[in-house]
Amino acid sequence: MMPNTTSTTPLIELRGVHRQFEVDGVVLPVLQDINLSVNPNEIICLVGESGCGKTTTGKIIAGLLGQSSGEVLVGGKPREQYTGPERSVLRRQLQIVHQDPFASLNPAHTIGDILSFPLKRHKLVKDRADLRRRIWELLTLVDLTPPGDIVNKYPHQLSGGQRQRVSIARALTVQPKLIVADEAVSMVDVSIRVSILKTLHRLKDELGLAIVFITHDLALAKYFAWEGRIGVMYLGRMVEIGPTPDMILNPQHPYTRALMAAVPEADPDITRRKKHIELRSDEIPRLSEIPHGCAFHPRCPQFLGGKCDVIVPPLLPVPGVTQTVACVNLTPATVGD
Numbered sequence: 001m002m003p004n005t006t007s008t009t010p011l012i013e014l015r016g017v018h019r020q021f022e023v024d025g026v027v028l029p030v031l032q033d034i035n036l037s038v039n040p041n042e043i044i045c046l047v048g049e050s051g052c053g054k055t056t057t058g059k060i061i062a063g064l065l066g067q068s069s070g071e072v073l074v075g076g077k078p079r080e081q082y083t084g085p086e087r088s089v090l091r092r093q094l095q096i097v098h099q100d101p102f103a104s105l106n107p108a109h110t111i112g113d114i115l116s117f118p119l120k121r122h123k124l125v126k127d128r129a130d131l132r133r134r135i136w137e138l139l140t141l142v143d144l145t146p147p148g149d150i151v152n153k154y155p156h157q158l159s160g161g162q163r164q165r166v167s168i169a170r171a172l173t174v175q176p177k178l179i180v181a182d183e184a185v186s187m188v189d190v191s192i193r194v195s196i197l198k199t200l201h202r203l204k205d206e207l208g209l210a211i212v213f214i215t216h217d218l219a220l221a222k223y224f225a226w227e228g229r230i231g232v233m234y235l236g237r238m239v240e241i242g243p244t245p246d247m248i249l250n251p252q253h254p255y256t257r258a259l260m261a262a263v264p265e266a267d268p269d270i271t272r273r274k275k276h277i278e279l280r281s282d283e284i285p286r287l288s289e290i291p292h293g294c295a296f297h298p299r300c301p302q303f304l305g306g307k308c309d310v311i312v313p314p315l316l317p318v319p320g321v322t323q324t325v326a327c328v329n330l331t332p333a334t335v336g337d
């Protein structure tokens, strides 16, 4: 079983994680040198443009994918060292909720069945009465009430938002310590998004869950992870990570700055006053042709020739701020150039 973690032991830690895929004989470096730890009861948002590696990172965290190199520590111990029953307990503790609940909920089963299977398979209930009690409890936890109206329905009889709540309830059946929510509200109506995010927040507080929230929507990240951290990814690397308010109000990396400048605010006056940051190019390079040096340099408004196109910047603390940033122009004291 995952060792009892103290408040200083991360639930999961990625150290120098690389992941590559081979497509038609071409090796794609989808993740490079990812260092990320998730603490118990913490919210971390991973943001970045399509294809930057958010889902791949989420799958590695949830144990659905292995790393090509680097280390993944769970509860302070390398994941490979968990064997037998320990390994299955571990798998239960790290759950993922996908974007499309229609694809992940079996249409032939009722919601009651969908929740029963993992509860029975993992022997998490004593008898039928206990099973019913637990299903009622889970549906109530995710605000699908009254449970009696839901339990005998099939997925297609529910709304998109309700289906996503069922997916969350199913992830909760096995009493996880961490949930990866991968674009979990992207497919539901805007009006329902906020209420699902509120439910997730409440679950974090009531159950002590950690949540890795993956989104390409920075406004959502800001709203959902205000008390947590945001990690910004670009072409398979983490370029900046830090506490959400600092990431939003005082972004450091030129890419984060450009992303933040584009986030609409509730107050249209603030949105109008925001300075738009012009990138040198809007084109995202292909993974098969990652630029030399800093992968962002062909687009970076602060590009310095002979430096940015040569040095691969490591993620380092920037003096005077809380974030760690991968930009040679911001961490000159610590990068030998």
Ligand SMILES: Nc1ncnc2c1ncn2[C@@H]1O[C@H](COP(=O)(O)OP(=O)(O)OP(=O)(O)O)[C@@H](O)[C@H]1O
Residues within 6 Å of the ligand: 021, 022, 023, 028, 030, 048, 049, 050, 051, 052, 053, 054, 055, 056, 057, 216, 287
């Ligand atoms: N199994 C795979 N085989 C080959 N390439 C893959 C595989 N899985 C992911 N990729 C590639 O890795 C890159 C990163 O994919 P990933 O799904 O992690 O990105 P993402 O940040 O989640 O993007 P999105 O915002 O579109 O969901 C993409 O270019 C994708 O095509």
Ligand SMILES: [Mg+2]
Residues within 6 Å of the ligand: 054, 055, 056, 182
């Ligand atoms: Mg994705």
